[in-house]
Amino acid sequence: MITELSEYLSSEFGIQFKNFDLLAEAFTQASYVNEHPKEHLKFYERIEFLGDAVLQLYVSEYIYQRYPELPQGKLTRLRAAMVQEKSFAAFARECHFDQYIRLGKGEEMAGARNRDSLLCDIFESFIGALYLDQGRDAVKKFIARVIFPKLDLGWFDHAVDSKTSLQEFLQRDGDVDIEYHLLSEGGTENAPEFTVNVSMDGQVIGEGTGSSKKHAEMAAAQAALKKLRQDKQ
Amino acid sequence: MITELSEYLSSEFGIQFKNFDLLAEAFTQASYVNEHPKEHLKFYERIEFLGDAVLQLYVSEYIYQRYPELPQGKLTRLRAAMVQEKSFAAFARECHFDQYIRLGKGEEMAGARNRDSLLCDIFESFIGALYLDQGRDAVKKFIARVIFPKLDLGWFDHAVDSKTSLQEFLQRDGDVDIEYHLLSEGGTENAPEFTVNVSMDGQVIGEGTGSSKKHAEMAAAQAALKKLRQDKQ
Known part of the structure; x- marks a missing residue:
């Protein structure tokens, strides 16, 4: 499944992952790790911790530069709209990341694959892995394609008058x-x-x-x- | 005052700021701007918005790398201890940033120069300005000197057992x-x-x-x- 994911990332986004273990970690939920104790797998949470901060910075930097007259309060509201769970889950779906998550059977049955909170986590952990494997320019390029065009489409208009x-x-x-x-x-x-x-x-x-x-x-x-x-x- | 600050940053930290307007903006509170309407000054809040996210990322990246076995929950607690107002205010004092803040008279009289919330803001806005003017490596070098040694000194032990x-x-x-x-x-x-x-x-x-x-x-x-x-x- 990680091979398929890596091929998909390459053909769809031009991203050639070097470290497949890292990529696998980013798409693996704890429930899957628990069901495969002998494989000594890692789950996504630590990478998600990093990815969350990566997204915060590059979204902040982009809107800081793009809206040079926007005061701090509005920048903060706009960022909050962009980095919220609902937005990240939508980006994850758009990128078809839901198809590649490794879940335990119980979580699969419970419908976790389509849960906003999980999809949001996976979007963040993917960004964390991308940052570690390919560096910040790859992250900036990816979010310039997936996140920033939504500003022009009006997704976050409610946050700014x-x-x-x-x-x-x-x-x-x-x-x-x-x-x-x-x-x-x-x-x-x-x-x-x-x-x-x-x-x-x-x-x-x-x-x-x-x-x-x-x-x-x-x-x-x-x-x-x-x-x-x-x-x- | 900005000349003095720039000389101090150069001699104490080896940082040569290129954009003095940006540096001035990072150390100027709104109260000072209001008292000098003809100078068309800017105050620190927008740069602080950026600096906050810069600090979040590079602190996250550092502890992610340094503590490879620490689970997400503990990483989050540790980061929260490191990036909180009290910590940033202490760093600002240690760097003598309090001496260089441009305040309005009323705020000066009210003792704002020694207020944790202002010192925290100024620490963040300085980091934002440093990031914009000198890039991420300068930021990483600065926080490797000012923030990370505090981990060894036990400042954040309460956050991790x-x-x-x-x-x-x-x-x-x-x-x-x-x-x-x-x-x-x-x-x-x-x-x-x-x-x-x-x-x-x-x-x-x-x-x-x-x-x-x-x-x-x-x-x-x-x-x-x-x-x-x-x-x-």
Whole structure:
């Protein structure tokens, strides 16, 4: 199974693992080790400990560089969204890592192979093994393919407000002028309604409505982001 | 002040900072920025965000390599002891970083310069700046001087049990045979007392007493560690 995994990593990601024992360790759960006492196997937890810290640093470094105006609080929220269990489990599934985990029979029957917490652990332990075997540049290349594009796809928008996301999206390729204009102010005293549009260098790119000017601006930014991302695909 | 700091870093640590703005940012608190609005200064928080992750990784990597037999739970406890606020504040004081922080007058009066939370932040932001300006090898060299020797001095012993600490201490330079022998079992039924000694390659290096065999072994390991560390100094 480790041979298959190694071939898959090579063909899919161009990664040629040198140390197969390390790779095996990264994909082996304790339950499997316990069922094969004579093989003196190791399970993934120590490598996962390292991989967790590797991911923390390179995700932090990337968003620190990419969002030079984002204050610490928002950087922290964004990182938390990116490195959480749900995100890592999704990356592990996308990379088909679930197919290669070595599990004990009981855990297999209990459905561990599709459990977010295990998939998250395996994603971290894979990164730890990659770091030890191939070095940091290999890790950076791998997460530049698997994690960072999700920023542009809006996976982590909830962690940063839409106006900030739109600004970062538009200003990646140079300075642009982003403006919000109040189009109408209506509704009733108890249910006010504001409509706002957002323009880039004078061209309207989105419109939104909300119960306050700020909410309307957020909605306009969200609409613009959605449209821009569709156009990009 | 940044000139003085840069000269100090050069003479004391052999670190020649290239980007003085970055170094200034790492040592500037928001209160100082607010008092000097015309200078358009930046404060340390974004760099601290990065430095925190840098420290997490290189501390994790070091203890992962140094303690190849330590299970994940103990690695996590040890790392938590090493990267906590109290530890980082102590390192910052030892490096005299407190003298170089740029604070607003109110914060200065309130004694912020000697506050653990600020000193911890500054230690992290210094590491972040060092990483950005000089790269990871400079960071590893710096923490190999400032942080890792504290492991041998026993700063973090509380995070790992004494028997483990003693084993790691003795086995750093190669395999040795560590044995615990029960010397006596006495006391009363309600207050039993065990005495144990510990030997390395047949030579007794410590003795301890406790209310159980395990406690006595811990005490013996602790005594041996204390003695060995004294001899080493």
